[in-house]
Amino acid sequence: WTRLVPTGDVPSPRAFSGGVAMPQRGWMVVFGGARYSADLSDFTPLGDVWAYDARAGRWEALAGVAPGDAPAPSPRAWPTVWRAGDQLYVFGGVEAGFRTLNDLWRFDVSTRTWAQLSPHGAPGSPPPRYSGAVTGEPWRGQVALYGGEATTGQGGFVFLRDTWTLDLRTLAWRQVTPAPGEDVDPPQNHGADALLGSGLLLAGGDQPGGTTGCGAQFNQNPTNALW
DSSP states (O other): OOOOOOSOOOEEEEHHHHEEEEETTTTTEEEEEEEEEETTTEEEEEEEEEEEEEETTTEEEOSSSSOOHHHHHOOOOOOEEEEEEEEEEEEEEGGGGGOOOEEEEEEEETTEEEEEEEEOOTSSSSOOBBOOEEOOOOOOTTEEEEEEEOOOTTTEEEEEEEEEEETTTTTEEEOOOOOTSSSOOOBBSSEEEEETEEEEEEEEEEEEEOOOOOOOOOOOEEEEEEO
């Protein structure tokens, strides 16, 4: 590993952000994330967009947090993101107050503008979630989304195990969750995910159940299952 020391401005410290590569530009684009205390009592989501130019060795701010009346997604952590060409797509995430979202946005890197493709609560959209697994770019005009988590009004967390596809040409979601016996079982979230050929691969993550340990605030039940 080599630590990079970019010149100029840099994003503020954060975790739980979403990022994609834009190889045609030599960029890594990062959206959102959060600052937080150890017990998550001070949880501050972020909504800015930054690009790291690997050739120039510097960060560039592409968009702030809803400047003026310009449309932009609310600040959020753990968004599900992917790219198609010069477009960054953002689905869901979790806002301040731990409200989980299911809105869909597109950020045009060329014009540096946001467009809302569907609002929170839109009929036909997957249920609200954060940290879903997704193909990082489309395959034949579609992306696939698996699982993630949702929050409850009582401060709890709900494992999700559904599978969806989104047609980027029509912006139509379709649930394609396999039948029992053909699905991920038990469900797993917060692992690694990647598109390889026509397949979405899921590697490891956390499963329902488990116990707290090592000072953790939440139950842990890690797995090394590969799907």
